[in-house]
Amino acid sequence: MISDLSSTLATDSRWHQLALQVLEGKHITSVQAEEILRTSDDELLELLAGAYRLRHKHFGKSVQLYFLVNAKSGLCPEDCGYCSQSKLSKAPIDKYRMLSADQLLDGARLAAERGSKTYCIVISGRAPNEREMTAVEMVVPQVKEKYDLKICACLGLLNDTNAQRLKACGVDRVNHNLNTGKEHYDKICSTHTYEDRVDTLKNVRSAGLELCSGGIIGMGETPSDLVSMAMELRELQVESIPLNFMHAIEGTPLEKEGNLTPQDCLRALCMMRFVNPASELRIAGGREKHLRSLQPLSLYVANSLFVGDYLTTKGQPPESDYQMIADLGFEITRTEFDSP
Known part of the structure; x- marks a missing residue:
C-alpha cells in the first residue's frame, strides 16, 4: 500500500507534470525555474x-x-572574489607556471587509470599567452594518441584565433564558466565583464568546439541570478554544465559566503536539469563539503562528476566515488549515451 501511494503521489505531483512537458520539448519559464529553487523540503x-x-x-x-x-x-591578475588564485587572494596556495609536457602527460595517465572520459587542462590567468598556447598545442595530440581521452581546455578569455588553434590541435571542448547571472557578475569580479565571458563562449562555438560552461552557487546571488545563468546556458546550447558549490576559502574576498545546505544544492541541480534537460550536468567543486551524505541523490539529477582533486581544494578519494556510483546501480562509461 505504501509503495502504491508513493507511486501515485509521484505521478500526480506538479514536478512529474512539468517533467512531462519538458520531455515533450517545451521549455520551462524563468518563473517555473525559480519555483524549483523555492521548493519545500517536503517536496524535494x-x-x-x-x-x-x-x-x-x-x-x-x-x-x-x-x-x-x-x-x-x-x-x-584578475580579481574574482571566490578564487584563491586571484590577485586579491591571501590564501596559501601553490604558485607555479605552466607544467611541462611530461607532467601533463602524467596527469593524462592518471585520468585514464581512473576511468575518466575527459581530461581537463586548466590554467590560471586572464588569457593564455603564446608560450601557454604552444604548450597546449604540443601536448594535446600526444594525450589523445597515447590515452584516447577527450580534451577540455580551460585557458581564460579566448579570441577567435586562439579558439581556432585549439580546434586545430585536437581540443574537443573549452570550459569557460559564466559563474553567475549577469546582474550579479560585477559583485564578484571587476577586471573583466560577464559579456567578456559570453564573447569567449561565442568564439569557441564559432571555431567548431563544444561548450563547457556552468557556475558556482552560494556566492550571495538571488534565485533570479541563478535562473538567469541557467537560461543563458540554454540560449548558448552548452553541451556540458559543471555546477560548483561555493567552497569558501580563507583569504579570499568571499571567504564568508557559501552557506549552503544539501537541499539547496539539490534544488539548484534540479533547476539546471529542468532548464537544460539534454546537457551533461556535472557535480563539481564543493560537492563533498555541501552535499555531504546526500551526494548519491545528486546523481539522480547530474550524470557526471570530477574524480579526484579540484584546482586548489581536495576532493574525496576516487574509491568513494566508484562505490557511490556502484551502490546507485549506475555505470561509468567513456562513450556518449544514446537516448532511447
Whole structure:
C-alpha cells in the first residue's frame, strides 16, 4: 500500500507534470525555474523524481568521469572574489607556471587509470599567452594518441584565433564558466565583464568546439541570478554544465559566503536539469563539503562528476566515488549515451 501511494503521489505531483512537458520539448519559464529553487523540503523527493525522468531520458544510468589538472596555478591578475588564485587572494596556495609536457602527460595517465572520459587542462590567468598556447598545442595530440581521452581546455578569455588553434590541435571542448547571472557578475569580479565571458563562449562555438560552461552557487546571488545563468546556458546550447558549490576559502574576498545546505544544492541541480534537460550536468567543486551524505541523490539529477582533486581544494578519494556510483546501480562509461 505504501509503495502504491508513493507511486501515485509521484505521478500526480506538479514536478512529474512539468517533467512531462519538458520531455515533450517545451521549455520551462524563468518563473517555473525559480519555483524549483523555492521548493519545500517536503517536496524535494518528488522534485528529484521529476528531474530523474529527464536525466534518464538523455543519459540512462550512465556516469561520465572527468579529471582535471591545474596546469598553471596562481599568478592571476584578475580579481574574482571566490578564487584563491586571484590577485586579491591571501590564501596559501601553490604558485607555479605552466607544467611541462611530461607532467601533463602524467596527469593524462592518471585520468585514464581512473576511468575518466575527459581530461581537463586548466590554467590560471586572464588569457593564455603564446608560450601557454604552444604548450597546449604540443601536448594535446600526444594525450589523445597515447590515452584516447577527450580534451577540455580551460585557458581564460579566448579570441577567435586562439579558439581556432585549439580546434586545430585536437581540443574537443573549452570550459569557460559564466559563474553567475549577469546582474550579479560585477559583485564578484571587476577586471573583466560577464559579456567578456559570453564573447569567449561565442568564439569557441564559432571555431567548431563544444561548450563547457556552468557556475558556482552560494556566492550571495538571488534565485533570479541563478535562473538567469541557467537560461543563458540554454540560449548558448552548452553541451556540458559543471555546477560548483561555493567552497569558501580563507583569504579570499568571499571567504564568508557559501552557506549552503544539501537541499539547496539539490534544488539548484534540479533547476539546471529542468532548464537544460539534454546537457551533461556535472557535480563539481564543493560537492563533498555541501552535499555531504546526500551526494548519491545528486546523481539522480547530474550524470557526471570530477574524480579526484579540484584546482586548489581536495576532493574525496576516487574509491568513494566508484562505490557511490556502484551502490546507485549506475555505470561509468567513456562513450556518449544514446537516448532511447
